[in-house]
């Protein structure tokens with residue numbers, strides 16, 4: 001009998017996982033003993049970090065997309081449809097077209113998306129660079145923004161790529177300077193807790209640099225409402241801030257499927273931090289942004305987790321005890337302007353130290369962005 005592995009989600013986590021499984025279990029798949037099926041609601045794979053550059057006119061949304069059929073190993077059976085239910089007792093998933101697929105092992109990597117509508121007025125009054133439409137609209141706004149108050153407000157946490165809000169203000173500062181518009185633009189960065197970033201060492205590194213660049217910082221700033229007509233953000237702390245251009249990191253949610261399947265609350269799945277196995281269902285793994293683990297919602301996390309999940313599933317298929325464990329490894333580049341960057345690397349519970357920004361690290365980030373497609377193929 002064929003042992004079936006179903007992967008849900010064709011983003012970073014799901015694509016890397018399916019390709020790793022195809023490689024690790026190639027002989028079993030070729031012998032018809034194992035099948036790997038990837039079910040996803042989009043025929044294209046999207047590399048979301050590109051959206052940051054789209055806002056500044058450095059990349060196009062099309063650069064972020066490639067057909068999954070080009071990225072997946074031929075041994076992976078691709079199904080393009082939305083998964084609407086998981087029956088963990090019967091060990092099967094249901095697609096939107098009503099078709100059911102049975103599984104022996106299920107891995108879910110359905111990611112995160114933004115829900116600006118959760119904060120009153122934010123959708124109408126704010127902009128963001130977290131999806132294709134958002135970043136295209138922001139690009140047009142930035143291109144014509146000649147003077148006034150640009151506010152970058154981190155409204156929702158957790159959010160994808162904890163470095164991106166800092167990257168945005170550093171890049172905006174540099175971009176506007178290079179275009180001779182910076183003198184007429186005030187920039188403010190707001191963060192919900194009492195420092196500039198969730199990780200203490202990043203906050204300590206960023207605060208003096210923001211100051212040097214004349215970027216004002218407001219902490220304990222939890223935006224609760226935006227008045228698009230008056231162009232004012234109100235906070236839970238009782239303060240108000242006027243803006244001319246509001247760039248927000250909107251509230252995020254995981255996919256409905258996670259809650260509907262009883263795997264977690266608010267779209268984030270309860271998993272073991274090291275094995276990524278669901279705490280609520282047998283033979284179910286959740287990885288990437290959908291997994292509620294104590295590290296960043298980052299592509300590097302999804303990538304490293306995919307390696308662990310592939311190893312654990314392959315061991316189980318072969319009747320061996322799985323030993324691979326995820327240690328929280330997270331690696332992120334942080335752009336500090338249009339042509340300089342630094343990076344962080346840390347595991348669970350560690351505070352990263354940041355090297356001085358350099359052009360070399362910036363070029364390393366751009367090179368990684370280009371070679372990402374090899375990562376998705378499971379080759380890097």
Ligand SMILES: Cc1cc2nc3c(=O)[nH]c(=O)nc-3n(C[C@H](O)[C@H](O)[C@H](O)COP(=O)(O)OP(=O)(O)OC[C@H]3O[C@@H](n4cnc5c(N)ncnc54)[C@H](O)[C@@H]3O)c2cc1C
Nearest residue numbers: 009010011012013041048049083111161288289298299300
């Ligand atoms: C602006 C921006 C900049 C970023 N920069 C960086 C960076 O520099 N470095 C970094 O490491 N990370 C970065 N990230 C974060 C990174 O993109 C995500 O952490 C990563 O994509 C998570 O991978 P994932 O597989 O969990 O989810 P995703 O890549 O979002 O993939 C989810 C997939 O699941 C599919 N799907 C969802 N629901 C269903 C369903 N019910 N049925 C079937 N399919 C479904 C979706 O269509 C999608 O294909 C950035 C993100 C953004 C938005």
